[in-house]
Amino acid sequence: MANSQYEYVKQFEQPDRLLPNTWIVIRIDGRGFTKFASKYGFEKPNDRRALELMNAAARAVMSExxxxxxxxxVSDEYSFVFHKSCSLFDRRSSKLVSTIVSTFTAYYVHFWPSHFPNTPLSPPLPSFDGRAVCYPTVQNLQDYMSWRQVxxxxxxxxxxxxxALIQxxxxxATEAEKKLKGTLAADKNEILFSQFGINYNNEPEMYKKGSVVFRDYEPVDPGTHNATAEVDNMARPVQQxxxxxxxxxKKRAKAPIVVEHISIINRDFWDRRPWLLSNKPGKIPKEP
Structure with a gap:
């Protein structure tokens, strides 16, 4: 590129590189989604169509x-995790956040007609914002994921x-808020069951646990490895x-990307899927 008298403006650009050898989480949230949900008549307390639309967009992002x-x-947010050893992408915060946000938003709009066929989008259109956070250890990452699921x-x-109190x-709304002020989980369960015959345990898992998206390989016996220790002991990314x-x-491209509604707080989830921590593709499941 030729030099010009205007090139001095590049001096205003500041570095925003993320820490090396850390887990990078890009978390996105819907902008103004309370009004957006009201505009399109999302069902309360959960709209399965809207949640499945979020999941479809997330799967597409992972595929790309x-x-x-x-x-x-969960709801109008999604967290995407880049492995700490990954060195094949630009570790600039602005680059990663803008890539995730723009790709997710594009697919959200693209898949909208499939989930809301009788409700075409109109301005203001859906949009998302995002942030990047670095976590140095496996425990930090797992605690972050557990926090979101809790x-x-x-x-x-x-x-x-x-x-339930309203419908x-x-x-x-004011009366319902007053009724629930200071209540514990047991109190809410009692209200649901005694007043409305709702057993919270029978509610759909997607509503209670959110959605976990990952590449699926054949699960392994937890006693055959210690992926956590191996990853945390890495002083620097392994050079392949x-x-x-x-x-x-190629193995990642062949692995099915699944959406599960299961506990990620339980260590068993991670122990049976060591590829999530090791970043080494597992064995592709056999076709049913």
């Missing part, structure tokens, strides 16, 4: 970006009870040969 190892979504449960139990109990990197890329 093989460096993402796992994602977790938050899902707490919010869903509250919202399920809140909307079936005839209360307005070009051939090995290409082979891993």
């Amino acid at each position: 970006l093989p460096d993402i190892t796992i994602a977790y979504g 938050d899902c449960h707490i919010n869903n139990l509250y919202n399920t009870t809140f909307w 079936q109990g005839g209360m307005d 040969s070009k051939t090995q990197a290409e082979n891993d890329k």
